[in-house]
Amino acid sequence: MEVRWGILLIIIGAAIVTLIPRVLPLMLFSRIQIPDWGLRWLNHVPIAVMASLLAQELFMSGNKFSFTSNVLTILASLPSFAVAIITRSLLGTVIVGVVTMMLLRLFFS
Numbered sequence: 001m002e003v004r005w006g007i008l009l010i011i012i013g014a015a016i017v018t019l020i021p022r023v024l025p026l027m028l029f030s031r032i033q034i035p036d037w038g039l040r041w042l043n044h045v046p047i048a049v050m051a052s053l054l055a056q057e058l059f060m061s062g063n064k065f066s067f068t069s070n071v072l073t074i075l076a077s078l079p080s081f082a083v084a085i086i087t088r089s090l091l092g093t094v095i096v097g098v099v100t101m102m103l104l105r106l107f108f109s
Contacts, residue, residue: 072108076101 034042058077061069080097083089 072101072104076104 054077058070058074059065059067067074076097079100080093083096084093087093
């Protein structure tokens with residue numbers, strides 16, 4: 001089997017580009033002490049990212065803000081949010097969301 005040097009360089013470059021954003025912050029933050037307020041602030045980052053992703057999926061349609069075009073998705077998200085808050089189970093949340101969306105599409109589409 002012949003190795004194409006261009007492809008090999010692309011794979012190595014992709015590995016380096018993927019590795020740098022993961023290793024560099026780890027090396028930097030392992031050597032400094034983050035203050036308590038910074039740690040408390042960092043605890044909110046995953047929640048904010050998830051909320052922005054969900055809001056975009058639920059309330060955006062064709063690069064426009066719209067409640068009416070995603071009514072079924074918004075309705076399916078309500079029991080999913082409830083299960084997520086009560087059980088904190090990712091599997092339970094996904095199952096409830098999929099089943100709810102399936103039933104809503106079965107009866108209203």
